[in-house]
Amino acid sequence: MLETPQRQPPVPPPSRQRKQSRLSGLVWAPLNWLEERSAIVSGTRYFLFRKVPSDSNWFHTLGSATLTAFLVQVGTGVILAFYYRPTPDGAYESIREITHDVTLGWLVRGMHKWGASVFIILLFLHMARVFLFGAYKYPRELNWIVGFTILVLGMLQGFTGYLLPWDQTAYWATVVGINLNGTGPIFGPFLAQFLRGGDEIGPNTITIFYAMHMLLLPLAIGGLIFVHLYLVVRLGVSSPPWSREAAGAAPTEVEPRGPGLVRPRARGRFAR
Amino acid sequence: MEPHNGDDKPHLPSPSIWPVGFAVGIACMLAGIVVSTPAVIVGAVIALVFGALWARDAMRPTQAPSQPDQVETAMAEPEPEEVNRFPRNQFLELTTLGIAGVITAVVALPVVGFAILPAFTNQKRQGVDLGPTDNFPENEWIEATFLLDPSVGEVSRRTAFVRYNGVFEDLPSYTLISNRCVHLGCPVQAAGPRREDERKTVDTEQAEIALTPVLPAAYSCPCHGGAYDTEGNRTAGPPVRAMDRFKFDIDNGRLILLDTFSVAKVEGEGAQAKLEAYGVQGPGEHVDGLEGWLYPLQPQDLR
Numbered sequence: 142m143l144e145t146p147q148r149q150p151p152v153p154p155p156s157r158q159r160k161q162s163r164l165s166g167l168v169w170a171p172l173n174w175l176e177e178r179s180a181i182v183s184g185t186r187y188f189l190f191r192k193v194p195s196d197s198n199w200f201h202t203l204g205s206a207t208l209t210a211f212l213v214q215v216g217t218g219v220i221l222a223f224y225y226r227p228t229p230d231g232a233y234e235s236i237r238e239i240t241h242d243v244t245l246g247w248l249v250r251g252m253h254k255w256g257a258s259v260f261i262i263l264l265f266l267h268m269a270r271v272f273l274f275g276a277y278k279y280p281r282e283l284n285w286i287v288g289f290t291i292l293v294l295g296m297l298q299g300f301t302g303y304l305l306p307w308d309q310t311a312y313w314a315t316v317v318g319i320n321l322n323g324t325g326p327i328f329g330p331f332l333a334q335f336l337r338g339g340d341e342i343g344p345n346t347i348t349i350f351y352a353m354h355m356l357l358l359p360l361a362i363g364g365l366i367f368v369h370l371y372l373v374v375r376l377g378v379s380s381p382p383w384s385r386e387a388a389g390a391a392p393t394e395v396e397p398r399g400p401g402l403v404r405p406r407a408r409g410r411f412a413r
Numbered sequence: 414m415e416p417h418n419g420d421d422k423p424h425l426p427s428p429s430i431w432p433v434g435f436a437v438g439i440a441c442m443l444a445g446i447v448v449s450t451p452a453v454i455v456g457a458v459i460a461l462v463f464g465a466l467w468a469r470d471a472m473r474p475t476q477a478p479s480q481p482d483q484v485e486t487a488m489a490e491p492e493p494e495e496v497n498r499f500p501r502n503q504f505l506e507l508t509t510l511g512i513a514g515v516i517t518a519v520v521a522l523p524v525v526g527f528a529i530l531p532a533f534t535n536q537k538r539q540g541v542d543l544g545p546t547d548n549f550p551e552n553e554w555i556e557a558t559f560l561l562d563p564s565v566g567e568v569s570r571r572t573a574f575v576r577y578n579g580v581f582e583d584l585p586s587y588t589l590i591s592n593r594c595v596h597l598g599c600p601v602q603a604a605g606p607r608r609e610d611e612r613k614t615v616d617t618e619q620a621e622i623a624l625t626p627v628l629p630a631a632y633s634c635p636c637h638g639g640a641y642d643t644e645g646n647r648t649a650g651p652p653v654r655a656m657d658r659f660k661f662d663i664d665n666g667r668l669i670l671l672d673t674f675s676v677a678k679v680e681g682e683g684a685q686a687k688l689e690a691y692g693v694q695g696p697g698e699h700v701d702g703l704e705g706w707l708y709p710l711q712p713q714d715l716r
Contacts (some may be wrong), residue, residue, distance in 0.1 A: 229568035313599055317508045317636060320597040324697035327705040333695055334712040335529060343565050 143272035187374075194380035198276070201378060203267040208366065215359060217253040225305070229344050232307035257299060262293050276379040283371040293363045294358050301354035304347060314341060315350070322376075377385040428499065428589040429470040434463030443572040471631040521552065533712050538562070544615035544622055546585070546663060549577040549592070552683070554643070556592075556603060556625045559670070563619035572630070573659055573670065574603065581684035590632070590645045591673050596652040597698040599636035603629035630658070644679040644686055651697050655679050 168265040176182040193201075224243055239246040268288065271277050277285035304315040319342070323333030338345030438460030443454030541559050549555055554576050561569040571591070590600045603630040615622040627650040631648065632641040640649040644655035655678055660671035677689040677700050691700040692711065699705045 164462070231565065313636065317597040318601065320696045323695035327709065330695050330698065330708060330711050331533075335532050336533045340713070341561060341569060343489050343562065345532070 180273040189386050191374065191377070193378045194384055195383055195392060196376055198381065199382075200270045203263060203270050203374075207260065207267050210263050211362065211366070213252060215255050215363075216357070217249045217256065218359070221253055222355060223318050227305070229307070229314045232305065232347060236306045236308075257302060261295055261299065263375055264295055268292065274379060274381055276303065280376055281372070281379065284290050284369060284376070287365055289368045290340055290371065291362055294362050294365070298354060298362070299360065301350045304350045305354065307347065312342075315346070319346075415523035424542070426469070427473070428504070429467055431463045431470060435460055435467055438463055445563075452616050462634070517608035535716065536713070536716070538672060540662060542617040542619065542622075543573075543668040543670055544575070544617055544624075545666055546616055546668050547586070548613060548615065548668075549575055549668065551577050553577070554603065554627050554629055556607070556627045558623045560620040574627070574629070575668070578684035585663060587661055587668070588657060588686070589661055589670065591657040591659060592632075592640050593657060593696060594632065594634040594636065594652060595647075595656055595675075595696050596639045596655050599634050599641070601632045601634045601641065601656065603627035604631045604633045604640075605629040620665055644682055645676060648680050653704070654701070657693060658690075661697065665688075675700050690705065 172182055192196065217238055221239065224235060224239050224246065226232060236250070239250050241247070271285065271288070300315075303318075304311050319333050319336045320335060323329045325332060334340070336346070337343075338349045427688070438456050440451050441456030441459060443456075445456050481616070537560070541561065543557055543559060554574055556572060557575050558570055558572045561568070561571050563569075571593075573589040574588075574592060576588040579589060581585070593599075595602045608628070609627040611626050613624045615624060629643055631643065634650070634652075635637070639647070639649045639652040641652070641656055642648050642678075645658065647653075647655060655676040657673045657675050659673055662669040662671055673693045675691045675694045677691060679689075680687045689701065693713070694700055694708060694711060698708045
């Protein structure tokens with residue numbers, strides 16, 4: 142039996158509801174525009190509103206805390222670079238200016254200095270959580286390796302950043318640090334020579350350390366964080382050891398690839 | 414419809430590698446026009462040789478489709494083994510990857526070279542003028558600070574402990590100890606009084622030299638407690654050898670510091686001291702014994 146569509150006069154929504162819908166339309170219009178072209182809204186939803194074990198707890202937030210600490214380091218570091226001069230004659234003086242003369246410079250420098258320690262401490266706490274929860278086990282071994290690499294790069298950030306104030310502590314700690322690298326067998330002397338930028342510590346040393354601290358290492362850490370998060374999203378959050386829920390997704394069968402790197406396996410006429 | 418002699422099947426020559434060489438030859442020729450005449454000749458020869466090989470390949474009958482009894486086969490569905498030739502898309506894939514790899518290498522290699530090589534090249538050191546030898550009385554220790562490389566300024570200020578040992582076998586003898594600790598490179602201090610009131614500064618052509626008389630009973634390092642006697646032998650702590658020393662020269666009555674060298678052990682004192690000398694090595698590196706084998710090559714050996 143066919144239902145005949147009944148023409149009913151549209152019920153005018155109450156004025157408050159109408160206002161709300163107009164407001165939400167105002168918010169959603171640009172987002173819809175973006176969504177239609179880039180899928181950014183659904184992408185963000187997919188990234189943020191994932192299913193997590195119901196008994197996940199505060200310890201699971203240590204990773205995000207570490208990420209936040211890293212972002213603070215990036216932000217404050219970029220601002221510090223506005224006023225810092227990586228030269229033997231200018232470095233100490235510019236740090237003195239940042240601390241005493243530049244408005245709120247003491248705050249940003251303090252955030253960067255103490256934030257560095259916070260970042261490393263949180264890295265270790267996050268690592269401890271993953272270790273004690275057994276969250277490094279299959280299928281998350283690769284993510285443990287990526288995270289460990291981030292830890293090593295974070296320590297290198299500490300090593301390269303420590304020189305930049307160019308005071309006595311910084312200078313001699315770096316001398317010792319470089320010479321420690323130099324005692325590595327066979328390649329050690331070459332590594333030390335590279336870090337010094339020559340036979341002796343000099344103007345090149347500070348610019349090399351500055352470039353590594355500013356460009357090379359943060360970019361590498363950023364890229365690895367991206368990989369780290371991709372794997373978290375792909376594999377899901379692990380449940381605590383006392384949980385009755387299974388963690389993450391079921392293992393997927395990986396289809397062995399055909400010959401060639403880019404081309405999918407030959408089909409049809411050319412199938413072997 | 415009668416196929417006229419199988420002409421609707423394109424006469425593709427079989428794949429040939431020679432055009433690559435031909436192209437290289439042409440490129441070499443073109444580059445030679447700009448850079449050098451011999452390259453033009455070499456390029457022309459390469460292009461000619463590979464061109465001839467290519468032509469020979471191209472003129473060879475391909476799949477022999479012109480023979481009448483094979484026309485039928487050419488029209489029919491390809492046989493499986495015929496299909497298993499090197500497929501075109503695989504060729505294109507490999508070529509693309511290969512060319513991309515070559516381009517990447519051409520761009521990246523100089524960049525990597527620039528990132529690493531400057532630290533290892535152009536590291537020649539000038540001699541450092543410590544001023545007139547009169548400033549170094551016999552058998553007294555003078556702490557001399559100087560600029561290793563005046564062009565970069567104070568960052569290259571280094572310290573040497575200098576003692577004139579008098580004339581030995583008709584030649585002046587100096588003990589010139591570098592104050593860099595051979596544990597990890599901290600600044601070793603003279604353990605004993607410093608006579609600041611007798612401090613002297615000498616202006617040389619390059620920089621200001623500060624000379625301070627010291628009365629060391631020993632030398633000691635503030636960082637990790639390394640201790641040395643006044644000849645530079647390790648007496649306690651983590652250092653792995655005796656302190657490094659400077660070679661020297663005397664030019665117009667002025668003491669010139671030359672390169673440093675490493676010392677495993679010093680026997681005797683002053684002018685009679687016998688040094689077990691080695692090429693300079695970084696702090697913390699053994700020069701002798703079993704551990705010395707850990708450091709077979711130093712960056713300066715490659716120059």
